[in-house]
Amino acid sequence: MFGLVLIFVIPAVLANPLAPRIECPKFTPVEDFDIPQYLGRWYDIEHSKWNFGGEELLCTSPKYGLINATTVSVENFSLLDSALGLFPVKATGTASVTDIPGSLLVDFPYGDSPSPLTPDGYGNYNVLKTDYVTYSCIYDCQPTEDQVYDGVIAWVVSRTPQLADAARQECEDVFFSLGVDMSNFIHTYQGPDCTYPED
Ligand SMILES: *[C@@H]1O[C@H](CO)[C@@H](O)[C@H](O)[C@H]1NC(C)=O
Numbered sequence: 001m002f003g004l005v006l007i008f009v010i011p012a013v014l015a016n017p018l019a020p021r022i023e024c025p026k027f028t029p030v031e032d033f034d035i036p037q038y039l040g041r042w043y044d045i046e047h048s049k050w051n052f053g054g055e056e057l058l059c060t061s062p063k064y065g066l067i068n069a070t071t072v073s074v075e076n077f078s079l080l081d082s083a084l085g086l087f088p089v090k091a092t093g094t095a096s097v098t099d100i101p102g103s104l105l106v107d108f109p110y111g112d113s114p115s116p117l118t119p120d121g122y123g124n125y126n127v128l129k130t131d132y133v134t135y136s137c138i139y140d141c142q143p144t145e146d147q148v149y150d151g152v153i154a155w156v157v158s159r160t161p162q163l164a165d166a167a168r169q170e171c172e173d174v175f176f177s178l179g180v181d182m183s184n185f186i187h188t189y190q191g192p193d194c195t196y197p198e199d
């Protein structure tokens with residue numbers, strides 16, 4: 001009987017992802033996260049819609065480089081699809097390790113104050129699952145009382161511009177278990193019109 005009740009309670013929580021999120025679900029980033037293996041270029045496959053991740057950004061490809069043992073450089077390259085054509089844009093920042101393995105704090109120094117850790121000590125770039133050579137599943141959950149934004153951003157990135165469905169599913173299964181609203185996912189264009197910076 002209690003089993004049945006639980007089955008009905010959990011979907012009710014998951015079904016309302018846009019409720020203000022004053023708590024984040026428990027999640028565990030990759031515990032033996034290995035930064036050197038993670039460096040290099042990735043291609044954005046899909047992600048939640050957010051302020052710096054709209055539909056007008058095509059061919060998005062973040063690149064990570066080692067600065068020192070605790071800091072990684074971040075270069076996000078995209079083509080901005082505008083009425084006047086495609087324009088290259090780049091966001092440059094850093095990612096620093098936190099006390100939690102697999103949880104990094106990415107910061108783009110564009111005016112506002114540096115991104116804080118969550119009250120539980122998590123950064124905004126949590127690698128939930130990766131095999132380093134094919135795919136990576138990234139998750140950010142910030143407690144918020146915002147009525148519209150639920151505080152969650154999730155990304156799937158790939159080592160190649162296209163990612164096999166099975167690998168994408170690995171990420172979506174993890175996201176689903178955390179109640180991520182994937183209905184607003186933007187599937188980043190990585191087609192033949194893309195150009196990428198030379199590595
Ligand atoms: C690593 O580099 C960052 C950014 O340049 C710097 O703030 C930090 O102090 C450096 N840490 C170490 C251990 O050298």
Ligand SMILES: *[C@@H]1O[C@H](CO)[C@@H](O)[C@H](O)[C@H]1NC(C)=O
Nearest residue numbers: 044052062076091108155157
């Ligand atoms: C850069 O790309 C990464 C991975 O797609 C994402 O985590 C990050 O939020 C992006 N930031 C910006 C400012 O584009």
